[in-house]
Amino acid sequence: MRSPTLSLPPLMKHQKWFLDPKWIIIALIVGFLLVFQVFPLLYLVFRAFFSTGKFSLEAFKRVYTYPLNWSALVNTLVTAFFSMVFGVLIAFPLAWLIGRTNLYGKKFFRTLFVATYMVPPYVGAMAWMRLLNPTVGSMNVFLQKIFNLSSAPFNIYTTGGLIWVLTGFYYPYAFITISRAMEKMDPSLEEASRISGASPFATLRTITLPMMLPSIIAAALLVFIAAASAYGIPSIIGVPGQIHTVTTRIIDFVYIGSQEGLTDATTLAVFLMIIANLVLYLSTFTLGKKQYITVSGKSTRPNIVDLGKWRILISLAVVLFALVIVIIPFVTVALSSITVNLGEPVFSEGNMTLRYWIRIFTRKSILNSSKNSLLSAVMAATFGMIISCMMAYLLVRTKIKGRKIPDFMITVGSGTPSVVIALSLIMAMSGKFGINIYNTLTIMVIAYMIKYMMMGMRTVVSALSQISPSLEEASQISGASWLKSMKNVTLPLIAPALVAGWFLIFMPCFYELTMSTLLYSTNTKTLGYELYTYQTYHNQQTASALATAILFIVFGINGLLNKLTDGEFSI
Amino acid sequence: MSRIIIKDVMKAFGDVVVLNNFDAEFPDGKFVTLLGPSGCGKTTMLRMIAGFEKPTKGEIFIGDQEVSSTKTFVPPEKRDIGMVFQSYAVWPHMTVFENVAYPLKMKKMDKASIKEHVEKVLEIVHLAQYAERIPSQLSGGQQQRVALARALVAEPRLLLLDEPLSNLDAKLRDSMRFEIKEIQRSLGITVVYVTHDQMEAMTMSDIVIVINHGDIQQIGKPTEIYRYPVNQFVADFVGKINFIAATSANGEVQFKNSPQRLPYEGDLKGDVVVGIRPENLRFIKTGGDLTGTLLSKFYLGDVNDCRVEIGGEQVRVIAEPKSFDKHTEGESIQLRVDEFSVFVDTGDEDHMKILT
Structure with a gap:
């Protein structure tokens, strides 16, 4: 018998290699990331071990034997660990109650908790230091009066206080991860358990929980690393209480400005980077594979567990939770922004004012910073989305070799703590290697892209993978070119995801604090940094007005995204 | 005793009525099929018998027990029912043995008897040698059998099947059809079967209930439904x-x-x-x-x-x-x-x- 493949002309094999535009795209993205992400990070590690020109562990010895650094290390691990534990303990029940039971106001709560994910965490720190200040905190004073206590019950300037605020602002990470996994789980898996004789609680214990375990661990790790690399909260709450963390120490060292300071910062950053990479490895490359994929036959509504006589009680508990964790802090910040004397109640005679609001819209430095933030966030989001779209196309629609390389790099970038990214850029991009973009907005935009681009990419990837390629093929067979098919069929279908992805990059960049703190110059101050300096050094009310304005923007955009995606919007 | 009596059951989701005055009796030990086009309400009826949905109005009895009415509602786990889901719903984190043993574990049966029962039922569905596998190592047809074994292992008074064959390929569907019928006959168990496939309904059922737009169109033996359809819809839908x-x-x-x-x-x-x-x-x-x-x-x-x-x-x-x-x-x-x-x-x- 003759084999038909033998007659293949030898040229055919090579033709594919000639100038496939996909290769050029991959090469461009990889090139960009190599220069601005991989090289700086590698150089950072190199610097830590070769601070004197040759290999030495001197810097490590010096840094890690210094007691203040040691306590910072311990504080970081302890606060991150407990935030992780409490975060998951809050997030799992909430996700279950909202996803699987007849809790009152499920939809509202879901939107609220997802929205808090987009709120800058330092807003929480600002609120809680007003509420639980050991002497004048308004919640402390209130509780003291009600329960007739001799002293304030809480002190926010403690490790416990730090854990409280970190948990309150990082549990949404876990909530979103767990909720999403729960939505993907075929409800008949739980129904099969009920019909086999298991009570709702036994079902939760023996089916739902074990099936969700990989996602729960992934969610836990996410909270851990977010809390460990947080800067806003520990710098506002921790520093006044002499509780240092690795991030605050790193930034202190950089601010010293000397070469030794930079070396010490680098050495500490390596520690943070190792933890982050370890977490990333575990959650993406080990757990990611273990997550059970279940194909559901038809889209049955999940069987709603009737909470019965507990329904009202549990709903009230969730209301209380939302009140304490979300509403009260936000209202506190909003009220601070219109209070003249923070020591007096806002509604007392002559204590209400709009002057701080007028200030944030008139003061030149604030307007300048806002402009910088807006500009760099728009650029980061736009360039980020261009790369995201190309990446999504390569990942979902092609089988081209090497498409996973930039995907991997982008994932690593987003898993790297902000402070490490910024530090590595400072060291590598200030002229030492031919590129000097230090003190420009460009360095800011690049840092933002490395950190937040993945949010956009994931959104587009998931939208595109839900569109069957046959839709594009049907357009091409009808006579439209590839480009026209994209424009007429694919683009309209993924448009909501494009908008959502753009905002998911834009939002965190717009109010970014950590990277900006390291990368700003006199002309490139950002909104986050401006707010932080007002909060810490000048005037808390002005900072509150800025924070409240940011809250309005966050919730406004969140509402817009919900509308655009018919309430399907999730991160 | 496992006849089912459904008295005047109505079900609405919000303003949308999906079932109207469903009134029927499924005799003990019979194979009853709910047949109709998708969206006719047949799955909703099945889920109400299982206890996953509450009727808006009406009563459901299984045997002599009132499982659902305005006053009472027995949750699914207390109804003593076996069920096979369209998506199989085999738990991916358990072995075949653990999947099948689950209902017995819930009954707090001792380990030795669990093993005996599970082995027996795995024998019936021809999966004895797969007991230690995890579901992802099984084909769709085998997962289907795991689901069937799990539904049968606790010797329930009633077996519910929700379009169990719709995800299988044509050949396998043919053989599973006869296998399910054979198992039902030898165990003498009451079966309620939901399908939109008239061939499945005709070959397996003792009684077929044709449903359209939430209304029962006709109840009868397969031959009656086919030869004496009461209206154009039934005549058209069956054959x-x-x-x-x-x-x-x-x-x-x-x-x-x-x-x-x-x-x-x-x-x-x-x-x-x-x-x-x-x-x-x-x-x-x-x-x-x-x-x-x-x-x-x-x-x-x-x-x-x-x-x-x-x-x-x-x-x-x-x-x-x-x-x-x-x-x-x-x-x-x-x-x-x-x-x-x-x-x-x-x-x-x-x-x-x-x-x-």
Whole structure:
């Protein structure tokens, strides 16, 4: 018998290699990331071990034997660990109650908790230091009066206080991860358990929980690393209480400005980077594979567990939770922004004012910073989305070799703590290697892209993978070119995801604090940094007005995204 | 005792009524099929029997136990029911053995008896050698059997099957159909089976309940449903049928668009629709009940599938295969009608079509 493949002309094999535009795209993205992400990070590690020109562990010895650094290390691990534990303990029940039971106001709560994910965490720190200040905190004073206590019950300037605020602002990470996994789980898996004789609680214990375990661990790790690399909260709450963390120490060292300071910062950053990479490895490359994929036959509504006589009680508990964790802090910040004397109640005679609001819209430095933030966030989001779209196309629609390389790099970038990214850029991009973009907005935009681009990419990837390629093929067979098919069929279908992805990059960049703190110059101050300096050094009310304005923007955009995606919007 | 009585059950999701006055009794040990197009409410009925949905109105009894009414509601885990889901719902984090053992574990049975029971039921579904596998190592058909074994292991008083064969390929579907029927017969268990596939319904059921738009259309044995459909919907949904508009008077039905007629002794008068199944029309040489013109013929091997025009209406005829060479297209043809039904003309144009 003759084999038909033998007659293949030898040229055919090579033709594919000639100038496939996909290769050029991959090469461009990889090139960009190599220069601005991989090289700086590698150089950072190199610097830590070769601070004197040759290999030495001197810097490590010096840094890690210094007691203040040691306590910072311990504080970081302890606060991150407990935030992780409490975060998951809050997030799992909430996700279950909202996803699987007849809790009152499920939809509202879901939107609220997802929205808090987009709120800058330092807003929480600002609120809680007003509420639980050991002497004048308004919640402390209130509780003291009600329960007739001799002293304030809480002190926010403690490790416990730090854990409280970190948990309150990082549990949404876990909530979103767990909720999403729960939505993907075929409800008949739980129904099969009920019909086999298991009570709702036994079902939760023996089916739902074990099936969700990989996602729960992934969610836990996410909270851990977010809390460990947080800067806003520990710098506002921790520093006044002499509780240092690795991030605050790193930034202190950089601010010293000397070469030794930079070396010490680098050495500490390596520690943070190792933890982050370890977490990333575990959650993406080990757990990611273990997550059970279940194909559901038809889209049955999940069987709603009737909470019965507990329904009202549990709903009230969730209301209380939302009140304490979300509403009260936000209202506190909003009220601070219109209070003249923070020591007096806002509604007392002559204590209400709009002057701080007028200030944030008139003061030149604030307007300048806002402009910088807006500009760099728009650029980061736009360039980020261009790369995201190309990446999504390569990942979902092609089988081209090497498409996973930039995907991997982008994932690593987003898993790297902000402070490490910024530090590595400072060291590598200030002229030492031919590129000097230090003190420009460009360095800011690049840092933002490395950190937040993945949010956009994931959104587009998931939208595109839900569109069957046959839709594009049907357009091409009808006579439209590839480009026209994209424009007429694919683009309209993924448009909501494009908008959502753009905002998911834009939002965190717009109010970014950590990277900006390291990368700003006199002309490139950002909104986050401006707010932080007002909060810490000048005037808390002005900072509150800025924070409240940011809250309005966050919730406004969140509402817009919900509308655009018919309430399907999730991160 | 596991007959099911459903009394006047109504179910609405918000304003949308999906089931209306469902009133039926499923006798003990019978294979009952809920048959209907998708969205007709059959799955909702099944889920109400299982306890996953609460009826908006009405009562459900299993055996002598009232499981659902305005006053009582027995949750699924207390109903002593086995169920096979459309997506199999085999738990991916447990082995085949653990999956099947689960209902017994919930009954707090001791380990030795669990092992004995599970092995026995795995034997029945031909999975004995797969006990230690995890589900992702099994084919769809095998996962299906795990689901079936899990549903049967606790010897429930009732087995519910929700389109269990719809995710299997055609060959496997055929063999599973007979296997399920065989298991039901040997265990003598009451089965409620939901499907939109009339072939499954016909081959497996003792009783078929045809549902459309949330209303029961007909309850009967497969032969009754097929030979004596009560309305055009049932006739159309179960099997193939030709509809011809006619007028009934003086002991005959007179076709509206042609001078042809058939003798009819039934009670319906006035505007009617005559329904004739394609296999009840036969080509004969002379003295046919109807005459027509052969439009086209398709040789299918076991039958000869023809289109015949009778007085302006296109009619499908399933003729014996030998007839293929005897007639040519365009030829005038005599037809004998073995059996036909007459329905009230509801004016519903939906059914005036040749079903292929």
